[in-house]
Structure formats: C-alpha cells, structure tokens
Amino acid sequence: MTGPYPIRFARATMLDIAYEEHGEPGGDAIVLLHGFPYDPRCYDEVWPLLVAQGHRVIVPYLRGYGATRFLSSETMRSGQQAALGLDLVDLMDALSIEKASLAGYDWGGRAACIVAALWPQRARCLVTGDGYNIQNIPASVNPASPETEHRYWYQYYFHSARGVRGLTENRDALARLLWKLWSPTWAFTDDAFALSAASFQNPDFVDIVIHSYRHRYGYAPGDPILQPVEDRLAEQPLISVPTISLCGADDGVGPPDEEDGHQFSGPFERRILPGVGHNIPQEAPRATAQALLELLGKG
Template sequence: MTTPADRLTSYSRSGLTFDVRDEGPADGPVVVLLHGFPQDSRSWDHLAPLLHARGFRTVAPDQRGYSPGARPKARWAYRGSELAADTVALIDTLGVGKVHLVGHDWGAAVAWQVAAERPDLLDTVTTVSVPHPLAFIKAMVTSTQGLKSWYMGAFQLPFVPEKILASSSLGEKFLVSSGQTPENARRDLNAMLAPGRLRGGLNWYRAMWMTKPNPAAARVTVPTLHVWSDGDAAIGPKGSALTPAFVDGPYRFEVLRGVSHWIPDEAPTELDRLLGEHFSS
C-alpha cells in the first residue's frame, strides 16, 4: 500500500523549494506535467485522473515563481536555462529513470528545451498549444503571430501588468476573452494574488529576451507529440506548421477543433486519448 511518505511533495534546487503534486499509481510510469501562465498544477486536475486510470503516475510541480519557496525577485532568474534546469532537477529527484514530459503554454516551452538538451531523461515529450521556440520566433515575423502576441510586449512594462491582472474585473475579462471560463479565470487569478506570485509569473515573459536561441542545440530527437487547438486566441497555426523542421525524432501533430487555448481544462478527454496513443507508441 502506498503511504504519504512514498509521495514526492516538494524538491529543492539552488536554494529554492518547489511544491509538487504526486498522484496516481505509485509504481506506474511517470508523467511529469508542466503548467503555464497564469496557472499552477491544478490546471491538470481534469486530465490527471484519466492518466491514473491508464496506470500512469502523474507528477505536477508548481514551477518557479508559483511555489511559495521558489519566487526569486530578479527577472534574470527566470531565464529559460533556469526553468529547464528546475525540471531536470525534478526528474533527477524522482529517480525513476526516463519519464514522459508534458507541458502546456509556458510549460510547453520548458518541455521543448528539456527535450532538446536532455533527451536521455525522456521517453516522450508532448507540447500543448506552444510550438517549438524557434518555430514560434519565425512565426512572429512571418505571420499574424506577432499581433496575437501583443500581450508579451505589454507584460514587459513594470508594475502596470501586475495592477491590471490583480484587478478581479480586468484580469477576469482578459482571461475570459482568451477562452477561459469565468470560474477557471477566478481560480487562477485568486491564486496569483499571493505575495510575489504574480510578479514571478510575469517574469517568465520579462526574461524571455535574456536567452539567445541556439539552433544547433535545439534539435529534438525524442518521440514528440504537438497538440494545438484552432480556437487558440494567443497562438496561431504558423508556429505549428514550422515546428517539424526542428524535430528529428518521430513526430505527430494533432489539431483539436473548436477548442480554446486552455486545452487541459477544456478538452481533457481528447488530450488523454492522444497521450495514451503517444505513450504506447
């Protein structure tokens, strides 16, 4: 019988402590779930039980800026190299060998980097909504993606984004306009009001210019599933169309029709089916 002591509730790296939700069959293959902005590990609440029913153990951290013990103030602390290293440390702490890595939104960006830099740690990688980072950059200048990503520039402003998102009415309006339900928008915004958490989440955007992409080190060789939804208000189709050029391993691309950006909340059954097929293949 599994006891609470057998579960990972937190792990540490470089003086920071990350909260973890470790659920499902304790002896099952591990699926590491990485959330995006402005969510936390609860964004997987609808998907995780479906994976448990398939026999998988899910491990979902509250990432840098979200866990109370991991909210550094400086924006440079949120560089992509640090975010990826946090996930590598989690996998090392688990000590189970290779894992299946799944990321949504910013979690997908981290998953892409881990897959490129540490393929030895992964059985598969699944990226939800966000395409390969170099494909995304190219899409920014060759399609309407730059217009869709206007908020990334707005988030560079000091203090103003915090004030807007901390306002229950304005913050909720922003998230609902992107496809979230009012209930989920309130869930995520209320959690972001914890001291330092909103600044930490926004610092992911503010640090994105501090890492120069290295195309030679960005090739992905592990089996890859990329899932995009055609109702995504933030991510257009161009980045996904360009993504195969950066994947050398087995690659599968799936489009969820009529689904918004918030795939794990909105379409967990469809995502579970795709993951089950991907993991078994």
Template sequence: MQQFDRGGLTFAVREAGPGDGEAVVCLHGFPQGPEAYDALTPLLTAHGLRVLVPEQRGYGATARPAHRRDYALGELVGDVLALLDAAGVRRAHLVGHDWGGVVAWATAARHPDRVASLTALSQAHPAAFGAAVPRSSQALRSAYVAFFQLPTLPERVLLARGGAVLSQSLRRTGLPAALADGYARRHLAPGSLTAALNWYRALALAGPVGAVAVPVTYLHGRRDPFYSRTAVAGTARHVRGPYRRVELDTGHWVPELAPGAVARAVLAAAEGGPRS
C-alpha cells in the first residue's frame, strides 16, 4: 500500500516486505519523517517481515489539518488504527521513536488487542516521563517544550537561514549532518513545521497513558540529552507484560544510528508471535 485515508486526510505509507509477513509499523518522531527507518527496513524485510512506515499527521501536505486539537494524542492513535485496518492487519509489532514512541505507548495501552509487541526507542513511558519532571533533571532537559508552545516564534527561529538553525540544533544532539539537513528541508514546506509543532501544542489534550500489558523492549541511548535517568528507570513500573530495557552506546537518534540493535529487538519480539 502507498496510502490510507482517515477523516478526510490522506496519509502516505512506505511498505516493504512480503504482504503475508508479520506486520511491523514504524512511527517516526520530531522532526523526522519515514526516512528515519530507511536503514532498519531492509534488516526486517530480510527476515520476512512486512514493514509499514506512515508519514504521520502533519508531516505530509495531504494530512495536515489546521487546528491544534487535530493533533491530540487520541487522533494520533486513531491514525495508527486506521493504518492497520487499511492494511488488513489485525495485530502489529509497533516501533516508535520520540513522539512516535508516545503514540506507540498510547496505542499499546489503549488497544492491546491490536498490538503484538512494542519496541520503544528513546521515549520513556509518558507517565514515567511526567513523574520525572519534578524529581530530576527532566524539566531542564525538556525546556524546549515550553518554547514550542509559543505561537509563530519557534517557526521563525528554527527556519531561519533556510532551516540552518534547525539543522544545526539537530547536529548538536548527535544527528549526522546529511540527515539533519534532510529533516530541516522537509519542514521548509509551507505549514510543515507548524503542524509538527502542533503535536507539542496539543499536549494538554493528550490524556493519561495507562500501563502496557503487551511485551515491551525499551531501547535508549546512554548519551540521550532529552531523557533523565529517572524517566528511563521509571518506565518499568508502567509495563505489566514482559519487559526488557537495553541501553545503547548512542544518543537520541536510535533508529538512524543503531538500526541493527532495533532490528534484533523487533525480530526477537516477532519470534513465535501471532501472524497478522
């Protein structure tokens, strides 16, 4: 499949692998796009898995609603369910990085019947993240979130000099220059960065994310500047099913810089799992 529709929006999808393979849905974060999983996809399809990587809400011109409420977490989860339905998939293995990890955690918590396993990349469980804010360095690490709440100014700053400011900020967090430049160029399209920032601006509409009962593997980089040790350690308290935490010698950009580790986690979860 190349696209699916929901609520008048059309979402682009990258699909690879055999149509009858177990389905893996990979959800990108901010400010990435589906290309964040380009290195991972062939590692999974080589083992017979069907990989679906959607361009998430706001990241494509045909799925870019105007209002902040359109980016509430419930809408983002609804997009994942619509993708599964359109692809004819009953249950999928979810992989989510950064904001895509938030969506993956919420989908697994609210719709465990549709999720075979969860591989969370960098992103701590949202409840663990919230609990860590007053008890650790998490508030300082997340200070940019408050900046993103401002109207217009974040767009003007990040897109200054043709997106060079955004690219340079990504490089400083360990993302290679070619990828940083590519993500910055993506958001030069009219309305693109505002839509991506609306994920942050709709945080007040997110609602709680409960405990997750499906098998979870949590991969995080020990040099990730965005997540405190308290948030990382606290994630285990919100998983009721089998749980494994893997610390990697990397920073925040796990799918791009450690695709082999991600592939091993997903393949381990898929062994003996239910067919789609």
C-alpha cells in the first residue's frame, strides 16, 4: 500500500495522514492533492520540476487511501467536503506549515479550494483542476442536463446497496473503467494503474467513497463535528488567492464549461489543455508544474 518513495506520517485531529515529501525542508511549501480514484503517483512527474526550483513538496494520501489511517475506530468514516478541507489544514498544522501553495484536482482540488476560500491566509496560491470545486449541496436537488447526468452514473450507482457491493468487490476494475472513461485519450499502462490501485486497498476506502457520493446529494448525514464548516461552504464562498484553473479538453466526466471564473475574486486565469482528460497532473505534468511556478514568480 505504499508507493516507490518513503512514507511519512503526520498526526492530525482525526487521522495519521500518510504523505511523501520531496525537496529541501526549508524550501517554500507546496502541497499536491490527488483525486478519486487516484493517489500520489499522479504527481510523480510534477514534483521533480518543483523541487528543481528549490521547493519543499508534500504529497499526501487522502483519507481512505494508502497508509492514511483514522486514530479511532469510533470516528465517522466521512467523505464529505468539509472533512477533506480540514484534513488539509490539519496536515499543514502538523507539519508546521503556516502557508503553502496548493494544487489539486477532483477530491484534492476540492480540499485545496476549500482552504483557499475559508482560510486564504494559509494559501499562497492555487492551481485547481476544473475551476471551483466546492460543492453546492443545497442545490444538489436540481437536475443537470441529461448529458451531465449520464456522465455521473457512477455517483448514482454508489447511492445503492448494489453499488456498495460493486465497489467493494470490483474496486480495481471499476476504478480502471473510470480512468478510461474520464481520460479517453490517455494511454496509461497496466503498471501505472497498479501503482495507484494499491492505495484503494485501504480499509476505509469503500466507506469514505460511498459516504462522499451520498452526502453531496443529501442522501447521508454528515459528521456533526463538521457542520459549522459545511454551513460556511453552503454560502459558496469566493476564492481570493491567485489562481490558475487547468481544464482537460478531453475530460470525460467534467468537460470544460464556457466559463468558470465567477467565483474567484482574486487574480484568475483559465487554461484549457488539449489532449488531456480528468487526471490532469499525470497527463500534463509540465503544464501543472508550470502553472504553480508562474504563480510563484518562477515560470
């Protein structure tokens, strides 16, 4: 369940967060956050480009992935967005990182957007996959276009008992299918998938994934401890830190909309990446690193 690099652990409020670290400890910190169903391997060609510029790079395993573990068996296995955002703050606190540059996509992009929106003093800048990733849960009852609903089939599958069994018994096959559907022009190898799929064997993976996709539609209650943060996120807070949004032109689950900058009040740029699907950093590592370095004045 570990990758090709040494795993370290940070004791957070709810978790022992597994993470990989690269670069000089005294360098300006950058945190790179993976999505579902991926893991830190998606950044293997990104972090060397950042380390070469003198940065300290932290790549955590999200809750439910790899060697990250809950401290208590009594803690709710929540996958809600507030949990992801607070995990990131907890990680930074545990590592004594007052302020970091943040990059992420999918679930990791959500965590990064939440911290940039609610605790902007902790974010030097933001590179987000597909723009504003904070869920509008109160509006989740409103149907999207039929085309969008069709692409979300896996989310509705997870709302059912059949979906729970399907994810439990076929997690690798299901994840591999999502990789193909979401990145139709990316020719990933069996070995590349296997390296990431090892992280899905975490004992909390299924519970957290199922809860995430049920909570965002209001079909499962959240952790009461996290409700104050969810209340703030329901207001759809603006993001004021300097941001670059990277959008894969071939993204099979979330094709780029015409515009996604209206919830960013600070400097903002949107870039469409031709030939790139949903797994932006693994498909376009140089574009990902370049966006961060430009925001840091090193591009």
